[in-house]
Amino acid sequence: MAEKQVRVAVIGGGHVAQIAHFPAYQNNPNAKLVALVDEDPMKGERLKEQFGFERFYEDATEMLEKEDIDAVDICTPNYLHAPMAVAALRSGRHVLCEKPLARTTAEAERMVRTAEECDRILMVALNNRFREDVKILRTLVKRKELGAVQYVKAGWLRKSKEWGERIWLTEKGKAGGGVLLDLGIPLLDLACWIADLKDATRVNCSTFGSEEKGDVEESACAMINFAGGACLTLEVSWNFREPKDISYIQILGSHGGANVHPLRIHKVLHGQLVDVTPALTSQKNYYKESYRLEIDHFIECVQKKKTPLTSGNEALPMLRICDAMYESAKSGKEIRLD
Structure with missing residues (x-):
């Protein structure tokens, strides 16, 4: 029996998302790009059409409330990593977060603790591994x-x-x-x-x-x-x-x-x-290629409930x-x- 596709939302449509994340999801048959969140509506609508997202949002909270998704990929500036990851984890979604995981150890520890409390995956985009x-x-x-x-x-x-x-x-x-x-x-x-x-x-x-x-x-x-x-x-x-x-x-x-x-x-x-x-x-x-392999790994971990190679705990030291x-x-x- 084929694995159910992982439904993904991406928050942030900047350079790394466009060059690495979006194409990697497009090339993975087990992933589906469902929603894109970005503060720039003109760019967001263009990227939605270009990469095949179903819907675009300017507000991450609204997206989390409305969408039927399994995972959230966070490609935002650093100060948004912790609040957005915590919100996504508490909503029951698995999270892939761009590096650095947070601005400080204290922020990262909060993210890791939330993932453990919610029994969700928190993975860091340490693609070069x-x-x-x-x-x-x-x-x-x-x-x-x-x-x-x-x-x-x-x-x-x-x-x-x-x-x-x-x-x-x-x-x-x-x-x-x-x-x-x-x-x-x-x-x-x-x-x-x-x-x-x-x-x-x-x-x-x-x-x-x-x-x-x-x-x-x-x-x-x-x-x-x-x-x-x-x-x-x-x-x-x-x-x-x-x-x-x-x-x-x-x-x-x-x-x-x-x-x-x-x-x-x-x-x-x-x-x-x-x-x-x-x-x-x-x-x-x-x-x-490193991003493709990383995102393939994230999707596999979500589907099979595996601990990622680059879990949130790996970022703490x-x-x-x-x-x-x-x-x-x-x-x-x-x-x-x-």
Whole structure:
């Protein structure tokens, strides 16, 4: 017997929704796009027709009251994540929420607690965990193919640009912070997940800003120590003064090393350093493919009542580290988490 289609509403019709979320639902035969919510009625009506939604709403509360849906996908600015997720969960709907899950650990804990109380799924859109190259490298690390992970370097440096409809990212009340929440959270999650780093113990961080970016940081660098002795350095920026963006994750193990972007893996075999990078089967766009796999996973979890790979609980350790980074930058001191 075929599974019942999951009826989905999406709140927010911005860039990531249009480029990644909407097409992924369209390509999944087990999902049906039912309702779209956006504050811009002209854009909303256009997107409703373009992507095949049944109805458009300007108000999320009205949509939740009127529609027969199973799940809600939240693609809004950060300050709306917690109230909209809590409302959707309390209405009996499962929730997929774009990253960061919330502006603070306290907000995220409220969302997770509500999902548990309502016996609903809360999943975070940490799409990069679903990439083929990432899954390969995580498997090798988990099998100790590179030995013990000692040191991880992660960076995401973007050129300065005009903000357009994403100007809210530079407003602390709406975004919760600056580049640390926008780029730092997904990068930190990915690096820690690949390297299997858990239980952060100490955090040191410095942030840098400018009047052009409002009251949030535009660049940051941090060092994070973990139980067991491993450490991670993180650098992120919206104001990179170079011709091209840079993103990287490098892992140093006791018997080998690896890079992501692109995937390169080396290990010591018989006293020699050998390239053991496997061939990748996928030639597709990693960004769009990761979202397709993520949303396929969300739909499967809703249908089969499975716990998602990127549940709300998975987001909490990264937000605790992020809160500590802000505290360290403000105080000029190391913050202990152990």
